[in-house]
Amino acid sequence: AQSVTQLGSHVSVSEGALVLLRCNYSSSVPPYLFWYVQYPNQGLQLLLKYTSAATLVKGINDFEAEFKKSETSFHLTKPSAHMSDAAEYFCAVTEGSGNTPLVFGKGTRLSVIA
Amino acid sequence: GAGVSQSPSNKVTEKGKDVELRCDPISGHTALYWYRQSLGQGLEFLIYFQGNSAPDKSGLPSDRFSAERTGGSVSTLTIQRTQQEDSAVYLCASSLGAGANVLTFGAGSRLTVL
Numbered sequence: 001a002q003s004v005t006q007l008g009s010h011v012s013v014s015e016g017a018l019v020l021l022r023c024n025y026s027s028s029v030p031p032y033l034f035w036y037v038q039y040p041n042q043g044l045q046l047l048l049k050y051t052s053a054a055t056l057v058k059g060i061n062d063f064e065a066e067f068k069k070s071e072t073s074f075h076l077t078k079p080s081a082h083m084s085d086a087a088e089y090f091c092a093v094t095e096g097s098g099n100t101p102l103v104f105g106k107g108t109r110l111s112v113i114a
Numbered sequence: 115g116a117g118v119s120q121s122p123s124n125k126v127t128e129k130g131k132d133v134e135l136r137c138d139p140i141s142g143h144t145a146l147y148w149y150r151q152s153l154g155q156g157l158e159f160l161i162y163f164q165g166n167s168a169p170d171k172s173g174l175p176s177d178r179f180s181a182e183r184t185g186g187s188v189s190t191l192t193i194q195r196t197q198q199e200d201s202a203v204y205l206c207a208s209s210l211g212a213g214a215n216v217l218t219f220g221a222g223s224r225l226t227v228l
Contacts, residue, residue, distance in 0.1 A: 101159055
C-alpha cells in the first residue's frame with residue numbers, strides 16, 4: 001500500500017526566504033503525487049500534482065515540486081516566502097493505476113516570520 | 115450543487131451515542147472519500163467509493179464506523195457508540211474519478227464527543 005512521510009510537522013521561515021517542505025512516498029507502482037494546502041479556517045485546495053509527465057511541476061502562487069524517483073521524493077519549494085503562505089501543507093499519493101485511494105501525509109505547518 | 119456539502123457543520127454528542135454525518139458530493143463525481151482530521155494526525159483516510167465498485171474500507175478504525183453511498187451520490191458516515199477519541203473534523207471529498215483527478219473537499223463536520 002502506498003504511504004507518505006512529511007519530514008517536519010512545523011517549518012518556520014522568514015519572509016522572502018526559500019520555502020522547502022519535504023515529502024517522501026512509498027508506492028509499489030508508479031505514483032501520482034499531490035500537494036494540497038489548507039489556509040487557516042479554510043478547506044483544502046490543490047497546489048499542484050504530478051502525473052508522470054514533466055518531473056518538475058509548477059503550481060499556484062509560485063510553488064513548485066520535483067518528482068525524484070531515485071529518492072522517492074516530491075519536495076515542495078517556493079523561492080521567496082510571503083506572509084500569506086502561512087498554512088498547513090499536505091503531500092498525498094495514489095497509485096497511477098487509479099485503483100487506490102488518495103493517501104495523505106500528516107501535514108507540515110508553515111509559519112512565515114516578518 | 116457547486117461544491118461538496120457536508121452536514122452538520124458541528125455536532126456535539128455524548129459518549130456512547132450514535133452519530134450520522136452526511137456528504138453531498140458534486141454532481142457527476144463518481145469518486146467519494148471520507149477522511150478524519152485531528153490535531154497532529156493529518157488527514158486519516160477512512161473510506162473510498164468509486165463508481166459501482168465495492169468501497170475500499172481499509173481505513174475505517176473500528177467496526178463502530180460504517181459508511182454508505184446511496185444511488186452513487188449522497189454518502190452517510192455513521193459512528194456507533196461514540197468515544198471521546200472519535201472527536202475530530204470529518205472531511206468528505208469528491209472527484210470525477212480516481213487517479214489523477216483532483217479532489218474537491220467539503221468544509222467538514224466537526225464532531226465533539228463529551
